[in-house]
Amino acid sequence: MSDLSRLLKESWSIVEDRQDKVGGYFYARVFLSNPQLRDLFPVQMDVQRTRLLSAIVTAVQSIEDPDRFNEYLGSLGRDHRKFQVEPAHFDGVGDALVEALRIVAGDQWCSEYDQAWRDAYQAMAERMMAGAEADSGNPPLCHAEVLRHERRSRDIAVFTCRPLQPLPYRAGQYVSVECEYQPRVWRTYSIANAPSDGGELDFHVRALGAGWVSGALVRRIKPGDMIRLAAPMGTMTLDRKSTRDIVCVAGGTGLAPIKALIQELIKYNRTRWVHLFFGARNRDDLYDLDELNRLAAQHPWLSVVPACSEDDGYTGEQGNICDVVTRYGPWREHDFFVSGPAAMVKTTLRGLTELQVPSVRVKYDPYTR
C-alpha cells in the first residue's frame, strides 16, 4: 500500500463513525464561500451528504487502482455538469473538505493527514474536471418524456421514457434522475434496456420508506410527465472480447442493469451460456420474471433461476440469492455481473472469493441510490 493510501485510510478511520458530521461541516463551509451553489442543491441535504461521503470513500478505496479511480471520478465529473459546476468551484471545495475532516477528527489529526487529503483532493478534482471537459460537447443534462408507467407490485414500478435529444450510453450504465415532484433531488438508477434505435429508456424503481424520488417515480409520475437525466456512468458493461460464459446475480430492482446486459447479448451472442440468478424477498417482488422466462424460452443460451428469501410458500429456490448462486457452482471459468442491495453485493463478492473466482472477472458498480 502506498504512503498516500495508508494515510488516507488511517485518517478516514478516525472520522468514519462521525461521517455525517464531516458532510455537515463540509457543505456548510462550501455554501458559505459559494452561496450561489446553495440553489443547485436540494433543501434537505441529508441524502446528498451521504452520497458525497460514499463518493469520497469509493475514490479513496480506488486510489491505488488508476483505471478505476480515473473512470469513477471522470464519470462523477460528467454527472456533476448537471449542477453547472465550473472549474473555479473546485478551488475552495478542497479546503472545505480538509477543514471538515480536521474539525471532526480533533486532536487525532496531524499535518501529514492534511497534506495527504490535499493531494488526494487535487487528484480527484483533476479527474472530475477532465471528465466534465471531455463531455463538454454534450448537454449537461437532458429532458425526457415519460411514455409508459406500470406498477408491477405495491412498491415497484417499471417505466419508459424518451429523451428529447439522444443520450448515448452502454448497456449496464446508470444515470442521475430528477423529477418535477422532487426538484433538485437527484438519484441514480440503471437504464434497464440496451441502447435502441428509438432511444427509449426503461427504469425499474422500488419505493422505499423515505425515498422521496423513488416514491414519486413509483407512485406519482405518469405518461406525459417530463423528467431530467444526467450523463451515463458506470463500468458494469460487457467485454465483447471475452468468450467466457456469464453468471448474472441480481437482487430486487438491481435486476435493471442486468436486464440491459441481457438485451445487449441478444443482439450478438451465439456462443456464451448466460446464467441469470434473480433474487427477491417474495413472489410479488419477482416483478420481471414473466419477461425473463419469455427471453429464456426464445434464447437457448439463457437460463433463469429465480429465488425468494422471505417466502416460505415459494416452491422454487429459497434463500439469499448469493447462497443460491454458490449452491449452483463451481464457477471458476465464468465472467460475473453482480447488482442489487449493497449488502447483497458485498456478500456475493465474498462468496465468489471463497469459490476462487478471480476478482478481475467480477463486475459491479459502487451504487449509492
Ligand SMILES: NC(=O)C1=CN([C@@H]2O[C@H](COP(=O)(O)OP(=O)(O)OC[C@H]3O[C@@H](n4cnc5c(N)ncnc54)[C@H](O)[C@@H]3O)[C@@H](O)[C@H]2O)C=CC1
Ligand atoms: N433500481 C435500479 O436501477 C438499481 C437498483 N440497485 C439497488 O438494488 C437494490 C434493490 O433493492 P430491493 O429491490 O429492495 O432488494 P431487496 O432488499 O428486496 O433484496 C432482494 C434480494 O437481495 C438479496 N439480499 C438482500 N439483502 C441481503 C443481504 N443483507 N445479504 C444477502 N443477500 C441479500 C436477497 O436475495 C433478497 O431477496 C437497492 O439497494 C438499489 O440501490 C442496483 C442497481 C440498479
